[in-house]
C-alpha cells in the first residue's frame with residue numbers, strides 16, 4: 016500500500032542547527048549539531064513538496080501519517096516502517112467542556128496509535144530514517160512510552176533495540192518493550208541518568224542514539240500531529256493547544272508543522288496559543304517561563320508519578336520557551352492528584368481513558384479557564400498523548416464483591 020503511494024517522495028534537503036543556523040548533511044546519521052552541540056531540524060524544499068503535496072492529495076491518500084510523505088524524511092518507500100500510526104481522532108468533548116463552561120473543547124486522542132501513544136509517530140519516522148541510513152542497532156532513554164514504541168518499530172524493521180528506563184517506569188512500559196524483543200535496562204535514577212547510560216553504551220557498541228532531540232527525525236513524526244489537527248479543523252488553527260510537556264517534541268513538532276503549512280500557503284500567520292502543562296514536582300519549563308528565562312535550569316530531585324512529565328532537563332528547552340512566548344501562550348503546573356482526577360473525569364464524561372498526562376492537561380485547562388487565560392469561547396485542543404490502559408498502578412478502584420446467588 017505504502018509502496019504504491021510513495022512515488023511523490025520526501026522533499027528533505029538538509030539539516031539545520033536551530034541555534035547556530037549552520038547546515039548539515041541529511042544523508043548520514045547525525046545527532047546534535049557537530050559545530051555547537053544544539054538541536055538539528057530537518058529542512059525541506061517546500062516548493063518541490065507543493066508539486067505533489069496538495070490538499071486534495073492529502074485528503075485522498077490512504078490514512079496514516081505517511082500521507083504527508085513530502086514533509087517527512089524517508090526517501091525510499093521500502094524503508095518506511097509503519098504499524099498504522101497517525102490519523103487519530105479529533106473529537107468534540109462537550110460533556111467535559113461543560114465542566115469548565117467551555118463551549119468548544121476538542122480532544123485529540125493519541126491513545127489510538129500503535130503502542131498506545133503519540134510516541135509511535137516520532138519513532139516511526141526516526142526508525143525508518145535510521146534504517147534508510149544504515150543503522151543496525153538503535154537505543155534511547157525513555158520515561159516509558161518511547162521505549163515501547165522503539166521496541167515495536169525496531170522489531171518490525173529488524174533492527175536491534177536497546178531501551179534504558181527508570182526502574183520505577185510504569186510496569187507495562189517495562190514489559191511491553193521486553194515483549195517486543197528489545198534489550199531493556201532499568202536504571203536507578205531519572206530519564207537523564209538513563210540518557211547518560213545510552214551515551215556510554217551507544218559509544219561503546221556503535222548503536223545509533225535516538226534520544227529526544229539528539230536525533231533530528233522524531234520531531235518530524237510528531238509534527239504530523241499539527242498537520243493533521245489543522246486539516247481536521249478545515250485548514251484553520253485552533254485558538255489554544257494544551258500539551259503535556261516533558262522533552263517537548265510534541266510542542267516543538269506541532270509548531271514546526273504550522274510554520275511549514277504557512278510557508279506552503281495553506282494557513283496564514285495566525286497561531287494558536289501554545290500552553291505547556293507540567294507537574295508541581297518537575298516543572299523546569301514552567302519555572303523558566305515564569306522567570307523570563309531563555310533556558311530552563313535542571314530541576315533537582317524531580318518527583319512526580321506522571322512518568323512522561325518526569326523530565327528534569329530538556330535539550331529543546333530554548334525552543335519550547337521561545338515558541339510558547341511567540342504564540343502568546345503560557346505554562347502551568349498541576350499536582351499529581353489533579354492529573355489523576357483529571358484522568359477519571361475525562362474517562363467518565365467522554366469514554367476516553369486517557370494517559371495521566373492527558374489528565375494533567377485537563378487539570379491545566381480548568382485552572383487556566385479559572386484564571387481567565389483561556390476564554391469560554393476559545394476553541395481549545397486538549398492533547399491526550401496516550402492511552403490510560405498502561406497505568407493500572409495509578410488507578411485504584413474499590414469494587415463491591417457479592418456471594419453467588
Ligand SMILES: Cc1ncc(COP(=O)(O)O)c(C=O)c1O
Pocket residue numbers: 132158159160161227259260261262263264265266322323324370372373400401
Ligand atoms: C503519554 C505521554 N505524554 C507526554 C509525554 C511528554 O512528551 P514530550 O516529550 O513530547 O514533551 C510523554 C513522554 O514520555 C508521554 O509518554
